[in-house]
Amino acid sequence: MGNLKFKKVLLLYILPAALIYAVFFIYPFIQTLYYSFFQWDGIFAPIFNGLKNYTELIKDRVFQESIVRVVKWAFLAGILQSSLGLALAFLLRGKARANAFFRSAYFVPVVISSAAICVMFTVMYDKDIGLINAFLDLIGLGGLKRVWLGDRSVAFYATIAVPIWQAMGLFIMIMFSGLQSIPEELYEAAQIDGASSFDLFLRITVPLMLPIIQICVVLSVSNSFKNFDYIYMLTGGGPVNSTQVPATFMYNRAFMGMQYGVGTAVAVIICVLSGVFVTAVRSGFGCLMKD
Numbered sequence: 001m002g003n004l005k006f007k008k009v010l011l012l013y014i015l016p017a018a019l020i021y022a023v024f025f026i027y028p029f030i031q032t033l034y035y036s037f038f039q040w041d042g043i044f045a046p047i048f049n050g051l052k053n054y055t056e057l058i059k060d061r062v063f064q065e066s067i068v069r070v071v072k073w074a075f076l077a078g079i080l081q082s083s084l085g086l087a088l089a090f091l092l093r094g095k096a097r098a099n100a101f102f103r104s105a106y107f108v109p110v111v112i113s114s115a116a117i118c119v120m121f122t123v124m125y126d127k128d129i130g131l132i133n134a135f136l137d138l139i140g141l142g143g144l145k146r147v148w149l150g151d152r153s154v155a156f157y158a159t160i161a162v163p164i165w166q167a168m169g170l171f172i173m174i175m176f177s178g179l180q181s182i183p184e185e186l187y188e189a190a191q192i193d194g195a196s197s198f199d200l201f202l203r204i205t206v207p208l209m210l211p212i213i214q215i216c217v218v219l220s221v222s223n224s225f226k227n228f229d230y231i232y233m234l235t236g237g238g239p240v241n242s243t244q245v246p247a248t249f250m251y252n253r254a255f256m257g258m259q260y261g262v263g264t265a266v267a268v269i270i271c272v273l274s275g276v277f278v279t280a281v282r283s284g285f286g287c288l289m290k291d
Contacts (some may be wrong), residue, residue: 036265041258064242074224082216085171107169118233121162128208152242178212225274237268246270
């Protein structure tokens with residue numbers, strides 16, 4: 001009887017959060033899935049067209065390329081943010097004053113709005129007054145100067161560098177928190193046995209940090225699919241669709257082209273694709289941690 005009462009009380013605590021989740025996530029997702037099977041301009045009544053929106057998207061070359069880009073983005077973000085975050089957190093784990101300063105400095109970009117960061121990088125990437133081209137001139141590599149956001153060959157990488165850099169401080173802090181749980185005695189014992197700093201990192205830090213690395217990779221991958229603001233503010237999907245991703249493709253078709261059925265179909269694909277990637281990452285790390 002007491003156990004039943006406890007379950008009822010527990011249900012009452014969970015119910016408000018469950019209702020909020022249902023209203024703001026489950027219901028909108030079901031509605032989005034519903035409209036993805038219709039041709040709808042947002043004004044007149046929707047017309048059911050089955051899977052036509054999805055088949056058109058599969059055949060659309062711009063959309064196909066946007067999928068490849070977001071997969072590439074997820075792959076690069078997952079590797080760079082997790083590996084660099086762990087390496088930098090390992091270097092900053094000491095109690096020196098300089099380490100405390102750098103931990104704070106790395107985190108500052110995380111709390112700055114993406115709009116402000118994009119404006120800053122737009123200036124930095126400028127061909128004539130940008131800091132990056134000026135630095136290349138200074139070190140004698142002027143031949144590498146580019147119109148960074150206007151050159152099709154580099155615009156995508158220049159764009160994704162911005163969110164990857166901005167979020168780096170968050171991953172450093174997550175990794176640093178995980179490192180705090182590793183007993184210092186393990187490092188001391190290994191150093192007595194003659195282990196180098198690289199050995200400490202590879203044979204103690206990495207294996208014990210796998211659960212934290214998994215969290216960071218999942219965050220990196222999921223954030224890669226929420227990328228509309230950076231693309232829209234830096235390049236708008238250009239030049240010539242070379243930085244177009246599914247989120248900006250969805251915006252153009254739904255809000256600019258008044259094709260809400262196609263736009264909702266893209267939204268469903270983004271959701272499914274991100275879910276597949278996150279599940280794959282979790283499964284992969286699950287196998288590693290079992291071994």
